Amino acid sequence: MATHVHSHSPASPTERLLEPVWAEVTAITPEAEGISTYWLKFSDPAVAAAYTFQPGQFNMIYLPGYGEAAISICSDPESTSVIGHSIRFVGNVTRAISRLKVGDVVGVRGPFGSAWPMKEMEGHDVIIACGGIGLPPLRPAIYHIMNHREKFGKVFLLYGARTPKDMLYPTEFEEWERAGIQVQVTVDRADEDWQGQVGVVPMLFYRFRMDAPNSVVLTCGPEIMIRFVVYEGLARRVPADQIYVSLERNMKCGQGSCGHCQLGPYFICKDGPVFRFDTLQPYFNVEEF
Amino acid sequence: MQSDRSPEIGSTVAIQKNVFNSLLSKLKEQGYEIVGPHVENETLVYAPIAKLEDLPRGFVTEQEAGSFRLVYTGHTRYFDIIPGAQSWKQYLFPSRAELFTLRKADGTWNMETPRPTAPAYAFIGVRGCELAAIQIQDNAFLRGDFTDPIYRAAREKAFILAVNCLHPASTCFCASMGTGPRVEGDADLTLTELEDVFLLNVGSELGRNILSGLPFESASAFVLNAANRGLERAAQQMGRSMDTSDLPDLILNNLDHVHWREIGERCLSCANCTQVCPTCFCWDATDTLSLDGNQTRRERVWDSCFNPGYSYQAGGNTRPTIHSRYRQWMSHKLGTWKVQYGTFGCTGCGRCITWCPAAIDITVEIANLRKEIR
Amino acid sequence: MDPLDELRLELQKIPWFRELQIKHLDMLAGITQLRSVKAGEVLFREGDRAGAIYIVLSGRIALDMAVPPRGKIRFHTAEMWEVIGWSSATPVVYQRTASATAVVDGRLAMIDSAKLRELCDQDHDLGYLVMRRLANIVASRLMSSRLQLLDMFADPETKNAK
Ligand SMILES: Cc1cc2nc3c(=O)[nH]c(=O)nc-3n(C[C@H](O)[C@H](O)[C@H](O)COP(=O)(O)OP(=O)(O)OC[C@H]3O[C@@H](n4cnc5c(N)ncnc54)[C@H](O)[C@@H]3O)c2cc1C
Ligand code: SF4
Ligand code: SF4
Ligand code: SF4
Numbered sequence: 147m148a149t150h151v152h153s154h155s156p157a158s159p160t161e162r163l164l165e166p167v168w169a170e171v172t173a174i175t176p177e178a179e180g181i182s183t184y185w186l187k188f189s190d191p192a193v194a195a196a197y198t199f200q201p202g203q204f205n206m207i208y209l210p211g212y213g214e215a216a217i218s219i220c221s222d223p224e225s226t227s228v229i230g231h232s233i234r235f236v237g238n239v240t241r242a243i244s245r246l247k248v249g250d251v252v253g254v255r256g257p258f259g260s261a262w263p264m265k266e267m268e269g270h271d272v273i274i275a276c277g278g279i280g281l282p283p284l285r286p287a288i289y290h291i292m293n294h295r296e297k298f299g300k301v302f303l304l305y306g307a308r309t310p311k312d313m314l315y316p317t318e319f320e321e322w323e324r325a326g327i328q329v330q331v332t333v334d335r336a337d338e339d340w341q342g343q344v345g346v347v348p349m350l351f352y353r354f355r356m357d358a359p360n361s362v363v364l365t366c367g368p369e370i371m372i373r374f375v376v377y378e379g380l381a382r383r384v385p386a387d388q389i390y391v392s393l394e395r396n397m398k399c400g401q402g403s404c405g406h407c408q409l410g411p412y413f414i415c416k417d418g419p420v421f422r423f424d425t426l427q428p429y430f431n432v433e434e435f
Numbered sequence: 436m437q438s439d440r441s442p443e444i445g446s447t448v449a450i451q452k453n454v455f456n457s458l459l460s461k462l463k464e465q466g467y468e469i470v471g472p473h474v475e476n477e478t479l480v481y482a483p484i485a486k487l488e489d490l491p492r493g494f495v496t497e498q499e500a501g502s503f504r505l506v507y508t509g510h511t512r513y514f515d516i517i518p519g520a521q522s523w524k525q526y527l528f529p530s531r532a533e534l535f536t537l538r539k540a541d542g543t544w545n546m547e548t549p550r551p552t553a554p555a556y557a558f559i560g561v562r563g564c565e566l567a568a569i570q571i572q573d574n575a576f577l578r579g580d581f582t583d584p585i586y587r588a589a590r591e592k593a594f595i596l597a598v599n600c601l602h603p604a605s606t607c608f609c610a611s612m613g614t615g616p617r618v619e620g621d622a623d624l625t626l627t628e629l630e631d632v633f634l635l636n637v638g639s640e641l642g643r644n645i646l647s648g649l650p651f652e653s654a655s656a657f658v659l660n661a662a663n664r665g666l667e668r669a670a671q672q673m674g675r676s677m678d679t680s681d682l683p684d685l686i687l688n689n690l691d692h693v694h695w696r697e698i699g700e701r702c703l704s705c706a707n708c709t710q711v712c713p714t715c716f717c718w719d720a721t722d723t724l725s726l727d728g729n730q731t732r733r734e735r736v737w738d739s740c741f742n743p744g745y746s747y748q749a750g751g752n753t754r755p756t757i758h759s760r761y762r763q764w765m766s767h768k769l770g771t772w773k774v775q776y777g778t779f780g781c782t783g784c785g786r787c788i789t790w791c792p793a794a795i796d797i798t799v800e801i802a803n804l805r806k807e808i809r
Numbered sequence: 810m811d812p813l814d815e816l817r818l819e820l821q822k823i824p825w826f827r828e829l830q831i832k833h834l835d836m837l838a839g840i841t842q843l844r845s846v847k848a849g850e851v852l853f854r855e856g857d858r859a860g861a862i863y864i865v866l867s868g869r870i871a872l873d874m875a876v877p878p879r880g881k882i883r884f885h886t887a888e889m890w891e892v893i894g895w896s897s898a899t900p901v902v903y904q905r906t907a908s909a910t911a912v913v914d915g916r917l918a919m920i921d922s923a924k925l926r927e928l929c930d931q932d933h934d935l936g937y938l939v940m941r942r943l944a945n946i947v948a949s950r951l952m953s954s955r956l957q958l959l960d961m962f963a964d965p966e967t968k969n970a971k
């Protein structure tokens with residue numbers, strides 16, 4: 147029997163399967179070895195005007211002939227005339243992106259996915275714990291906090307990188323500090339010229355006092371790092387429903403359709419990437435799930 | 436006795452078998468592309484059919500874990516064959532479909548998006564389990580927050596003539612899954628084949644329309660009874676069964692059980708079970724760039740959680756081992772699917788059992804898992 | 810201020826010292842000295858005979874290992890309230906396994922290792938508290954080392970090359 151489906155027009159956004167819109171690369175900022183930020187401006191002014199996103203969401207970036215990659219939006223959610231994506235060159239699509247020049251055009255679909263709980267965090271202390279390429283998806287949250295600083299309690303950024311030269315956005319840390327965010331930075335290894343902290347991100351939890359019941363923890367980075375950040379949070383009695391993690395999986399559609407990003411009952415592209423930890427708990431430690 | 440009336444929706448009528456050809460002609464006149472089971476190159480496929488004689492009369496399929504045989508027994512029934520590897524999925528969710536083509540002109544890419552233009556299919560001979568599978572895929576492709584245009588284009592227009600199963604195969608366990616042998620879902624017409632007549636239950640206005648003007652009789656209590664008895668027998672003769680009472684918890688609470696590793700040693704990760712499964716919906720998108728680099732065609736193709744490339748991401752493969760992929764498959768089918776869509780992702784059609792080169796049997800593996808946990 | 814009072818005051822700021830009874834605090838104060846370090850000052854070097862355990866009160870102490878031919882690798886920095894040189898509290902380790910250098914000016918509480926071992930032997934209640942604390946430190950340091958060993962931020966492509 148013919149089935150009754152919603153009778154919206156075929157062009158409505160919920161029905162555009164994998165058709166990107168075009169955006170021009172307006173600037174490329176090298177951030178660290180193998181990572182640059184691509185600033186994109188939508189070619190169609192109507193698309194540009196209508197585009198909004200929330201901190202934590204991502205776009206699918208498409209390069210004709212190569213394919214798509216899920217990339218978090220790393221720029222200020224209140225300033226969307228150009229949209230930033232910090233991209234690490236690791237594979238097929240991202241390496242091809244590394245060869246782009248200013249003025250080149252890429253396809254964009256999005257924004258997709260869940261966001262950091264900016265509203266629920268109001269009135270709480272915020273601990274942002276991230277590592278490596280886990281900082282870009284949190285940067286919009288940092289900007290949001292800076293834009294509305296009075297709504298949040300104490301804010302800590304705990305950020306770890308592999309070595310000092312892998313650190314993302316180091317020139318912004320001072321400004322963040324000035325805006326009342328306590329920035330703690332660490333690296334996994336360094337040489338003796340490095341004056342900053344050495345040690346892994348979860349260790350940073352030993353180095354400040356927190357008001358655990360009143361704190362919200364946001365974390366993103368390698369899954370193993372996330373796991374230990376969550377342990378440190380839970381060990382200090384941060385409630386599981388005040389810890390939020392952002393996860394990564396292979397993604398092809400961003401619409402909960404292709405199946406690739408499944409983790410248990412969740413489609414990370416649509417139910418995530420940001421999850422409240424208690425909802426994830428049953429599946430989080432299952433090996434290779 | 437013959438009638439020009441239209442039957443009531445919900446009623447069951449009887450037609451002589453040869454009248455079925457008029458029904459097919461009528462579907463054709465109304466623009467339907469008729470597809471049904473058909474024997475071709477010594478196997479059973481779903482293919483365009485035009486007349487009753489195109490159906491696999493006289494054939495049965497003998498199915499066991501890891502084996503499939505098409506056998507001619509010479510019986511006189513047209514719809515008495517349990518399906519092979521193919522399912523209606525290939526029409527609603529084609530294994531390969533163009534998403535768009537880009538052509539570069541003056542340095543810019545121009546996109547040509549084919550408007551999904553599936554024909555109006557008339558599916559003839561959809562089993563209870565297969566109808567359930569279509570409805571399961573509806574849940575995945577026609578959601579409130581996302582509608583798949585390719586699926587929708589074909590699905591909206593499809594006419595479904597379902598068939599009650601009187602002689603299930605030994606790999607069938609639809610009775611356990613509540614999807615058969617009696618057709619439970621909504622079809623335009625539902626057919627039961629007796630020795631001399633076809634009984635047709637009218638499920639929709641469309642079904643009624645197709646029957647109107649054809650010579651039918653209302654079904655007598657005697658034939659209705661015969662059909663019911665046949666269906667009860669079929670449910671009892673089902674070759675396999677699966678206890679679903681403790682699902683999905685049995686799986687979701689035992690994701691770390693050693694049993695998965697044990698299956699992983701037998702599974703070849705060939706993906707056959709997902710390709711033949713009428714409910715599996717996973718897909719990949721690929722670009723094919725022309726040699727001059729000025730044109731690329733983006734397509735969607737079936738994918739499977741058994742393919743090693745399925746779960747690669749920066750940092751490695753999320754499911755590097757075969758047992759983790761098998762666990763994904765089974766825990767999706769009989770576990771997380773229920774959380775996602777409210778039903779199991781398995782209808783009990785048995786295809787994955789028949790077409791597994793390692794003869795891995797989902798009903799046996801569930802029973803084994805349960806045994807080992809107790 | 811009386812140096813002993815000053816010392817007590819400093820020690821009481823350290824979170825885990827708050828669990829101590831007055832008696833134990835006094836015992837520890839008796840074997841502890843406050844010490845300032847200047848940026849760049851070397852506290853001890855790899856191979857030195859281990860004589861003291863340090864608690865960082867302020868500043869940052871870097872732990873480096875010389876790895877020929879890669880030069881000095883900085884693998885840990887100790888921040889406020891962290892303990893360094895902990896292995897000298899155990900009866901078997903007598904040599905420093907890393908060098909400790911002050912990265913910025915700071916202050917330390919320096920506990921005499923041999924005397925600490927003695928106190929712990931005499932008063933098992935204190936011994937238990939100290940050893941429990943050291944076990945905690947070892948556990949967190951081990952966790953940290955493991956994560957470093959995993960090289961979790963490494964580029965998946967070049968991980969083996971490095
Ligand atoms: C929600 C989300 C947000 C993200 N945000 C960002 C971001 O902000 N910045 C960023 O840089 N990345 C981000 N990522 C990660 C990014 O999407 C992946 O790195 C993506 O895989 C890159 O695509 P690619 O085509 O370049 O790499 P791929 O070609 O997919 O390769 C990825 C890795 O898998 C390996 N691989 C792939 N296929 C195979 C195979 N068949 N056999 C063996 N190895 C294989 C590759 O060698 C490589 O190591 C995000 C991912 C998600 C899910
Ligand atoms: S079983 Fe595997 S292939 Fe089938 S729908 Fe689930 S994840 Fe996709
Ligand atoms: S899992 Fe197997 S038995 Fe169940 S619907 Fe799929 S192919 Fe049929
Ligand atoms: S279960 Fe059988 S059909 Fe499925 S992937 Fe393994 S070997 Fe192939």
Ligand code: FES
Pocket residue numbers: 396397398399400401402403404405406407408413414415416
């Ligand atoms: S990326 Fe396709 S389902 Fe999530």
